[in-house]
Amino acid sequence: MKRNKKYLISTLLMVLTLSIGLLGCTKAKTEANKVESKKDYNYYTAEQLKKSIETKEDIIILDIQVKEEYDKHHIKGAMPTYAYPVKSDEDKKKLENVLEKLEGSKPIVIVCPKGGGGAENTHKYLTEKKISKDRLYILEKGQAAWPYEELLEK
Template sequence: MKRSKKVFITLMLMICTLSTFLVGCKKNDSKATTKKDFNYYTAEKLKEAIEKKEDIIILDIQVKEEYDKHHIKGAMPTYAFPVKTDEEKKKIDDVLGKLEGKKPIIIVCPRGGGGAENTYKHLLEKNIEKDRLFILEKGQTGWPYEDLLEK
C-alpha cells in the first residue's frame, strides 16, 4: 500500500508539473491574441451611428440562414462564418472591393467572438487598416434594438 501511494503522488506531481509547463508555454505563445488586440463597437454606439446616418460599413458574417432570420439594417452579408477555411475567407475576399476607402468597418458575427476575430485578422492581412476595424460586442445575439433589425 505504501508503494502505490508513493507512485500515485509521484504521478500527480508529474501531471501538475507538465500541465503548468504547457499552460505557461501557451501564455508565451507569440500568436496568442487577447481582447486588447481588437477594436470594439458597443450596440449603443452602432445604433447611434446608424441613426445619425454616419458613413460606416456593417459587415455581417453570419451564415445565410441566420442572416435571413435577423440582421441589422444596412448590413452587408457575406455568409462567411466562422472565417476559418479558405472557402470562408474567399467569401470575405469577394467583398473587399466594397471595403475600400476610410469608412469604419463593424464586423457582426453571431456572438462577437471567434468568427469576428478571424474576420478582423483576415482583413488586416488584406491591408485593411486596423483603425478602421471594429467588432460588434456580443454580436448579433447581443443586439437589443428590434427597430433596427431586418427579418
C-alpha cells in the same frame, strides 16, 4: 518494507501535487493568453453601434452570418457576405467579393453570430488584405446579443 512504502506514497503524493500545480499554472497561462489576444481587436458595443446608426455615422456594418441566419435577422444597413466562419478558401472568397466596397477610411464593424472566432477570422483576413486594423471593429457578443429590435431587418 514499511519505510519504502511510506517513501513511495510520499513521493507519489508530491508528484501528484506538483502535477496539479503545473496544470493550474498552464490553465492560468492559457486564460491570460486569451485575454491578451482580445487586446488585438477593437470592439463596438451594441449601444455604440446603435448610436452610430441613429446619428447616421458613415460606417460599414459587415455581416458574416450564414445566409439563413442573415435572412432571419440582421442589423439595418448591414452588408451581407455569408462568409461565416471564414476558415475555408470558399468563405474567404465571399469576403474577397466585397473587398472593393471596403476601400476608403470608414470604420468597419464586423458582425458575426456571437462576436467570437468568425469575427476574429474576418479581422485577420481583412488585415492581410491591407485594411488597417484601426478601421476594424468587432461587435461585442455578435448578432445573438443585439438588443435593439427596432434596428433589425427580418
